[in-house]
Amino acid sequence: MKQQHLQLDNNKRLRHFLTTEGLKRDLLVEILDTAESFTSITHQQVKKVPLLRGKTVVNLFFEASTRTRTTFELAAKRLSADVLNINVPASATNKGETLLDTLRNLEAMHCDMFVVRHQNSGAAHFIAQHCAPHVSVLNAGDGSHAHPTQAMIDMFTIRRHKQEFHTLSVAIVGDILHSRVARSQIHALSTLGVPDIRVIAPRTLIPAEASSLGVHVYHDLDQGLDGVDVIIMLRLQRERMSSALLPSEHEYFKLYGLTKEKLALAKPDVIVMHPGPINRGVEMDSSVADGEHSVILQQVSHGISIRMAVMSMTMQHDLHSGQDT
Amino acid sequence: MSSNHLQRIHIRGGTVVDPANNIKEQRDVFVSDGKIIAVSNEAPKDFNADSVIDATGHIVCPGLVDMCARLREPGQESKATIASETAAAAAAGITSICCPPDTNPVIDTPAVATLIQDKAKDSGKAYVYTLGALTQELDGERLSEMGSLKAAGCVGVSNAYSPFKNTLILRHAMEYAASHDLVVHLHAEDTHLRNNGCVHEGQISTRLGLAGNPSAAETVAVSQILALIEQIGVKAHFCRLSTARAVQMIARAQYTGLQVTADVSAHQLHLTDMDVGYFNSNCHVSPPLRSLRDREGLRAGLNKGTISAICSDHQPHEADAKLAPFALTEPGISTLETLLPLSLRLVNEGTIELSALIASLTHKPAQLLGIEAGTLTPGAQADICIYDPEREWQLDSDTLRSQGHNTPMMHWQFTGQVTHTLFRGQLIFQLDYLNEQ
Numbered sequence: 001m002k003q004q005h006l007q008l009d010n011n012k013r014l015r016h017f018l019t020t021e022g023l024k025r026d027l028l029v030e031i032l033d034t035a036e037s038f039t040s041i042t043h044q045q046v047k048k049v050p051l052l053r054g055k056t057v058v059n060l061f062f063e064a065s066t067r068t069r070t071t072f073e074l075a076a077k078r079l080s081a082d083v084l085n086i087n088v089p090a091s092a093t094n095k096g097e098t099l100l101d102t103l104r105n106l107e108a109m110h111c112d113m114f115v116v117r118h119q120n121s122g123a124a125h126f127i128a129q130h131c132a133p134h135v136s137v138l139n140a141g142d143g144s145h146a147h148p149t150q151a152m153i154d155m156f157t158i159r160r161h162k163q164e165f166h167t168l169s170v171a172i173v174g175d176i177l178h179s180r181v182a183r184s185q186i187h188a189l190s191t192l193g194v195p196d197i198r199v200i201a202p203r204t205l206i207p208a209e210a211s212s213l214g215v216h217v218y219h220d221l222d223q224g225l226d227g228v229d230v231i232i233m234l235r236l237q238r239e240r241m242s243s244a245l246l247p248s249e250h251e252y253f254k255l256y257g258l259t260k261e262k263l264a265l266a267k268p269d270v271i272v273m274h275p276g277p278i279n280r281g282v283e284m285d286s287s288v289a290d291g292e293h294s295v296i297l298q299q300v301s302h303g304i305s306i307r308m309a310v311m312s313m314t315m316q317h318d319l320h321s322g323q324d325t
Numbered sequence: 326m327s328s329n330h331l332q333r334i335h336i337r338g339g340t341v342v343d344p345a346n347n348i349k350e351q352r353d354v355f356v357s358d359g360k361i362i363a364v365s366n367e368a369p370k371d372f373n374a375d376s377v378i379d380a381t382g383h384i385v386c387p388g389l390v391d392m393c394a395r396l397r398e399p400g401q402e403s404k405a406t407i408a409s410e411t412a413a414a415a416a417a418g419i420t421s422i423c424c425p426p427d428t429n430p431v432i433d434t435p436a437v438a439t440l441i442q443d444k445a446k447d448s449g450k451a452y453v454y455t456l457g458a459l460t461q462e463l464d465g466e467r468l469s470e471m472g473s474l475k476a477a478g479c480v481g482v483s484n485a486y487s488p489f490k491n492t493l494i495l496r497h498a499m500e501y502a503a504s505h506d507l508v509v510h511l512h513a514e515d516t517h518l519r520n521n522g523c524v525h526e527g528q529i530s531t532r533l534g535l536a537g538n539p540s541a542a543e544t545v546a547v548s549q550i551l552a553l554i555e556q557i558g559v560k561a562h563f564c565r566l567s568t569a570r571a572v573q574m575i576a577r578a579q580y581t582g583l584q585v586t587a588d589v590s591a592h593q594l595h596l597t598d599m600d601v602g603y604f605n606s607n608c609h610v611s612p613p614l615r616s617l618r619d620r621e622g623l624r625a626g627l628n629k630g631t632i633s634a635i636c637s638d639h640q641p642h643e644a645d646a647k648l649a650p651f652a653l654t655e656p657g658i659s660t661l662e663t664l665l666p667l668s669l670r671l672v673n674e675g676t677i678e679l680s681a682l683i684a685s686l687t688h689k690p691a692q693l694l695g696i697e698a699g700t701l702t703p704g705a706q707a708d709i710c711i712y713d714p715e716r717e718w719q720l721d722s723d724t725l726r727s728q729g730h731n732t733p734m735m736h737w738q739f740t741g742q743v744t745h746t747l748f749r750g751q752l753i754f755q756l757d758y759l760n761e762q
Contacts, residue, residue, distance in 0.1 A: 006603070021532070100648050120650035121534040122604035130648070142650070144534030183534055207531035208539070
């Protein structure tokens with residue numbers, strides 16, 4: 001099926017980065033390796049390389065974001081690209097201008113790469129299908145579907161601490177149902193060979209037939225954390241309370257919040273991750289967030305290297321191939 | 326190709342499939358003055374044909390009766406018009422169409438019903454029946470003037486996709502409709518459980534992160550409606566079933582003697598949520614495409630007669646309506662021209678016998694709507710579909726006649742194509758294939 005290969009050009013090189021699903025292990029490892037080579041640049045006096053000189057990267061954000069947008073911007077600038085930040089509040093698209101209109105307008109300005117965040121699942125795929133052949137699309141989060149660069153940041157962080165993927169038990173705790181980060185992590189972990197992926201949440205926050213994603217489902221935090229190497233905590237959105245998916249933050253923290261006591265159930269060298277920003281006292285206790293097992297701040301600093309890696313890889317795709325039509 | 330005066334037509338050499346009369350054999354059909362005058366191997370006395378249609382190797386069946394097609398007029402003429410869609414229907418062998426009330430303005434006054442029927446008469450390509458709105462402006466709260474709507478020709482009443490404010494209003498609406506002997510057509514869907522779901526809740530919704538519409542949104546509504554019907558003893562028709570479980574529930578209700586019927590759209594018998602693939606907005610449809618198991622359950626329900634009719638559920642859109650991220654696109658598929666060929670696949674795959682299939686596309690929906698159509702009985706209106714069951718063709722945008730090109734079946738190969746359509750005794754469509762060869 002053509003669309004499965006929408007992300008790749010005819011030489012099977014990365015053309016767009018829309019989802020971690022369906023990409024081969026080698027390609028994911030290449031992203032991690034490339035990011036590794038960029039981390040040294042971050043420590044140089046001159047933090048720039050000329051790989052994207054003369055290219056224009058557009059950060060097209062239909063949904064508010066500070067951290068993701070900033071790291072994409074920094075990544076682009078370190079690759080010597082020109083960066084255009086466009087924030088489109090949801091209200092603007094309600095005024096009749098469609099996503100396609102916005103896209104056509106930007107294309108007229110001869111941009112080379114779109115970094116897109118949108119509140120609807122499938123938005124990045126949609127843009128990749130309808131943009132000009134020379135443009136690459138990077139998904140910076142679409143609805144509840146995917147957030148592939150965040151997932152790769154997390155894979156990068158895990159690899160730095162745990163050499164091998166194929167021996168790991170990884171637990172993802174929280175709102176799996178609405179989490180694009182979780183979906184992208186699950187696909188990446190499973191492609192990289194993690195044999196035991198667990199999701200832990202009450203049934204209201206677990207998607208239908210979750211096990212079809214290749215995960216083990218737990219509703220009890222103690223059972224789910226037993227012997228794991230990696231714990232990934234997800235952010236809990238406040239609106240989950242108003243839509244009757246949860247009774248209160250208080251009860252959520254009591255049952256699913258990560259405390260020192262709960263952490264003791266995992267392996268002694270467990271690492272704790274969170275895509276941020278953290279609701280302290282809701283998802284996890286401050287003592288854990290700032291504790292010795294936490295790698296949360298490392299995740300943030302890895303963000304730039306991963307995004308540089310993906311940007312440089314997609315910009316090298318074969319311009320004359322890979323388009324559907 | 327068609328003349329304006331009523332003429333005598335001799336359809337020669339075809340295999341007549343007329344389930345209402347238990348006919349499935351080679352016979353000739355004789356048409357005069359807009360009516361069928363004989364289905365026989367011998368011409369009636371003094372019959373001098375003005376024209377002869379050679380139907381050798383073809384199937385001759387009643388013009389199809391489509392229980393639900395949206396023609397978009399009045400109100401959404403940028404999507405389609407009665408003229409454009411009845412022309413597409415003619416090419417698809419469909420001669421009777423039932424239009425649901427969610428036009429703009431809605432069919433809640435005799436004036437709108439009359440307007441649609443008049444426009445259809447002007448086009449002269451198909452008879453368009455209307456369903457009246459159950460509630461004014463489909464608000465789910467105030468009963469419409471159903472007596473007047475019936476007098477204006479509405480063949481049933483429906484609230485289309487709009488929910489009722491509460492079950493008490495649903496009860497009153499069904500009782501009031503029953504007093505006028507109007508069949509209530511119901512979309513069984515609990516809107517709270519649907520919860521903005523745009524695909525079937527299952528593996529695909531989970532993978533794509535799209536809001537899921539659970540099977541229970543349908544089954545909870547079906548069980549509620551069945552309980553009401555049992556209490557108040559009215560007839561009801563379930564529109565566009567999508568779940569295997571609902572089919573079982575309705576089968577049981579029919580067995581216990583409740584007067585309930587059901588239909589299914591042709592695409593639900595073929596497509597599943599897997600076809601959504603990576604956000605294919607042409608597969609965004611309501612109710613959503615469901616699982617393979619549901620599809621098999623719907624097919625079984627058709628075979629056993631629990632589901633008595635197949636309809637197109639035609640919903641043409643302009644291109645822009647489908648050009649957006651999945652959940653923001655408008656649901657619906659343009660399906661008039663795939664109704665018969667898609668349904669014929671069930672015969673070719675051995676799922677259903679040809680006569681039973683043709684029945685579910687002709688006289689059974691006609692019975693459900695209480696209209697005189699769907700048979701080749703002498704004396705009946707000469708609405709006739711002739712198709713070549715062997716002819717292979719491909720659905721392409723340059724041959725699609727509907728104004729709506731929104732279909733996930735574009736470029737599909739089909740076997741079986743309509744070659745002639747007669748409406749009220751006039752040849753209104755003839756496939757232009759002689760030129761192709």
